[in-house]
Amino acid sequence: MFKTLTTTATLIGVSIFAAPALADSYKIGLSAEPYPPFYSPDAAGNWSGWEIDFIEALCDRLDAECEIKPVAWEGIIPALKTGKIDMIIGSMSITPERAEQIAFSDKYYASPTGIVALKDSDVEPTPEGVEGAYLGIQSGTNQEQYARTHFADTANLQVYQTLNEELQDLVAGRLDAVVADTLAVQTFINSEAGNSCCEYRGAVPSDPELMSEGMGVGLRQEDTELKDRVNAAIDAMRADGTYETITAPYFDFDIYGS
Numbered sequence: 001m002f003k004t005l006t007t008t009a010t011l012i013g014v015s016i017f018a019a020p021a022l023a024d025s026y027k028i029g030l031s032a033e034p035y036p037p038f039y040s041p042d043a044a045g046n047w048s049g050w051e052i053d054f055i056e057a058l059c060d061r062l063d064a065e066c067e068i069k070p071v072a073w074e075g076i077i078p079a080l081k082t083g084k085i086d087m088i089i090g091s092m093s094i095t096p097e098r099a100e101q102i103a104f105s106d107k108y109y110a111s112p113t114g115i116v117a118l119k120d121s122d123v124e125p126t127p128e129g130v131e132g133a134y135l136g137i138q139s140g141t142n143q144e145q146y147a148r149t150h151f152a153d154t155a156n157l158q159v160y161q162t163l164n165e166e167l168q169d170l171v172a173g174r175l176d177a178v179v180a181d182t183l184a185v186q187t188f189i190n191s192e193a194g195n196s197c198c199e200y201r202g203a204v205p206s207d208p209e210l211m212s213e214g215m216g217v218g219l220r221q222e223d224t225e226l227k228d229r230v231n232a233a234i235d236a237m238r239a240d241g242t243y244e245t246i247t248a249p250y251f252d253f254d255i256y257g258s
Helices: 049-062 074-082 142-150 163-171 183-192 192-197 224-239 242-247
Strands: 025-031 065-071 101-108 113-118 133-140 156-160 177-181 198-203 213-220
Touching: 025 049, 025 074, 049 065, 049 224, 049 242, 065 074, 074 142, 074 213, 101 177, 101 224, 113 142, 113 163, 113 183, 133 142, 142 177, 156 163, 163 177, 163 183, 163 192, 177 183, 183 192, 183 198, 192 198, 213 224, 224 242
Parallel strands: 025 065, 133 156, 133 177
Antiparallel strands: 101 213, 113 177, 113 198
């Protein structure tokens, strides 16, 4: 049964695995900044979204109580490494740089990096196509790394702490475009404000050294047994239809990818 999560609430489920749980409870870290439709809190601090539903299903299968712990994004990896949280489940891209610091589960969804631009702009998702444009990027993301690598020589990069702040400035005309996770901006594009001002211009060219293979659960490198069980849970959720059930209310297309 679904339980709305808050910063102090827990999820309790029944495991489908014969092995005992590695721990009675886990602290799940995600960004303190809202990231709809994946996760966001209401006025009372209750978290909801696709990723919150995913966390509940995963913790059910681990037979564990899980507590949501919002953490500033730039400090979330240190929080994991120092034991303040036990897992990161907050749309963290699997990248070579991050994999040097922490372990990742197999991906649990994938989304390309793309550009959303003002309709009256001529911005396109290439270095030449952003020449002279003011581009919004979110601090600490692989979209920031990509933009700094490929767009810094031609565009004016404006750094924001949250995607919402970027999109607000885009609507206000203070930006020409934003470089963002494609799935994360779907809600905005389909909204009245987003549809009236802006449009999706497409995915940026791939860069294997910077682009993610998908989003993974972040784990401490020594937690190898937990990583195996998380991977088994993800596989089981996809095999028995749970993944599709979770996804249907939020997306009408496959977010797992090939």
